[in-house]
Amino acid sequence: EAQVTQNPRYLITVTGKKLTVTCSQNMNHEYMSWYRQDPGLGLRQIYYSMNVEVTDKGDVPEGYKVSRKEKRNFPLILESPSPNQTSLYFCASSKSRARSGANVLTFGAGSRLTVL
Amino acid sequence: AQSVAQPEDQVNVAEGNPLTVKCTYSVSGNPYLFWYVQYPNRGLQFLLKYITGDNLVKGSYGFEAEFNKSQTSFHLKKPSALVSDSALYFCAVRDGGDYKLSFGAGTTVTVRA
Numbered sequence: 001e002a003q004v005t006q007n008p009r010y011l012i013t014v015t016g017k018k019l020t021v022t023c024s025q026n027m028n029h030e031y032m033s034w035y036r037q038d039p040g041l042g043l044r045q046i047y048y049s050m051n052v053e054v055t056d057k058g059d060v061p062e063g064y065k066v067s068r069k070e071k072r073n074f075p076l077i078l079e080s081p082s083p084n085q086t087s088l089y090f091c092a093s094s095k096s097r098a099r100s101g102a103n104v105l106t107f108g109a110g111s112r113l114t115v116l
Numbered sequence: 117a118q119s120v121a122q123p124e125d126q127v128n129v130a131e132g133n134p135l136t137v138k139c140t141y142s143v144s145g146n147p148y149l150f151w152y153v154q155y156p157n158r159g160l161q162f163l164l165k166y167i168t169g170d171n172l173v174k175g176s177y178g179f180e181a182e183f184n185k186s187q188t189s190f191h192l193k194k195p196s197a198l199v200s201d202s203a204l205y206f207c208a209v210r211d212g213g214d215y216k217l218s219f220g221a222g223t224t225v226t227v228r229a
Contacts, residue, residue: 004159031215035219040125040221042120042122042206042219042220042221042222043219044162044219045217046215048215049201050215055171058216090159090160092160103215104162104165105152105160105162105217106162107152107159107160107161108159109157109158109159109160110157110159114127
């Protein structure tokens, strides 16, 4: 089944304790992206990747890191989490290296993170 | 800069009645418009998109949306709502061929039996 898989789905952690949220897709998609969803704000893009070893900042990159060493994986790293990073996180991917506005995103099921 | 507005936080309708979820957008180039739906504890799912052509776009689960360039709107509609349509709906826009996709804040739809 074509899908985007995120882990963990739920996590409670404490301020300052490094964590990684993994994201993997099995569709051979070039483009991958991380979003956070907060009430009243919709989805805001954190980072995105056009292809392996190519990443760029989205709208809210502060406090996050990403890497794209393999095409299928795009982990989100919180080096020193803070309470304002408590949120619902989504990974998404789409095909085509070319800039195509018509591409549809496939989303993971989400990872709910709580930072105490 | 591109942006999307969903003016209603919540929409409540009775089952069998028409459902409309409003969306307006702002872009500098040609808009590529999308609707996604999020069911509880699930990721977002694609419903439909407008790229070019016919202003009325048909999508999944009986939904359709009408692109109105003069009003810069892309409202989502369903002629007869079902209880199972209760979910969070997001409108999104891309400016031309850009990869960046901007989402609205979302509209919670509740369909009562």
